[in-house]
Amino acid sequence: DIQMTQSPSSLSASVGDRVTITCRASERISTYLNWYQQKPGKAPKLLIYVTSILQNGVPSRFSGSASGTDFTLTITSLKPEDFATYYCQQSYSSPPTFGQGTKVEIK
Amino acid sequence: QVQLQESGPGLVKPSETLSLTCTVSGSSMTNTDWSWIRQPPGKGLEWIGSVSPTGITSHSPSLESRVSISVDTPKKQFSLRLTSVTAADTAVYYCARRQDCSGGSCYSYPWFDPWGQGTLVIVSS
Numbered sequence: 001d002i003q004m005t006q007s008p009s010s011l012s013a014s015v016g017d018r019v020t021i022t023c024r025a026s027e028r029i030s031t032y033l034n035w036y037q038q039k040p041g042k043a044p045k046l047l048i049y050v051t052s053i054l055q056n057g058v059p060s061r062f063s064g065s066a067s068g069t070d071f072t073l074t075i076t077s078l079k080p081e082d083f084a085t086y087y088c089q090q091s092y093s094s095p096p097t098f099g100q101g102t103k104v105e106i107k
Numbered sequence: 108q109v110q111l112q113e114s115g116p117g118l119v120k121p122s123e124t125l126s127l128t129c130t131v132s133g134s135s136m137t138n139t140d141w142s143w144i145r146q147p148p149g150k151g152l153e154w155i156g157s158v159s160p161t162g163i164t165s166h167s168p169s170l171e172s173r174v175s176i177s178v179d180t181p182k183k184q185f186s187l188r189l190t191s192v193t194a195a196d197t198a199v200y201y202c203a204r205r206q207d208c209s210g211g212s213c214y215s216y217p218w219f220d221p222w223g224q225g226t227l228v229i230v231s232s
Contacts, residue, residue, distance in 0.1 A: 043221075091217050
């Protein structure tokens with residue numbers, strides 16, 4: 001299985017901050033990396049697919065990028081509704097696997 | 108708008124079989140695959156398996172011997188059965204659409220969207 005390692009596991013940030021979350025794949029996955037947002041007690045919600053394509057309705061302050069096997073989710077100007085846990089997921093190889101999550105908390 | 112809803116018992120005894128159903132509304136089931144994903148309390152997400160509209164399945168290797176997934180497209184439902192459960196199977200179980208096309212573009216490798224709200228299944232005697 002391809003291992004997905006997210007960093008950091010958690011972070012504290014303030015409204016208006018720029019936040020960057022990294023996801024590293026244990027092997028090449030091309031651009032087949034997706035990002036999800038999960039709020040407490042809710043199902044995950046798709047934010048970005050194929051590394052950088054925003055799902056319909058997702059604000060443009062969210063963006064995704066890649067460099068080799070390292071993938072980045074960036075949130076520019078953090079808003080109160082962005083405090084959540086974020087998961088990356090590779091779909092290049094079966095089984096699809098998720099990162100362990102990054103919890104974004106209010107500072 | 109596509110919506111998914113899980114249903115099934117919230118409590119299952121150890122060694123018994125967990126059975127869940129996902130009902131799909133707002134979309135035909137014939138154009139894509141459908142998946143089950145679970146999340147133990149306080150932990151991350153684990154893909155369980157997927158089923159195509161014609162009933163072709165794929166499963167997580169770690170669960171393969173205990174998992175079966177089936178689909179009933181006329182009823183717009185797909186189901187999960189997990190046998191010989193233990194406390195380690197306690198989790199929120201989500202159903203999700205496995206999608207590889209959006210906005211007129213299709214890609215070789217899919218993502219999961221949307222998800223059902225999830226249902227907590229506790230394995231305990």
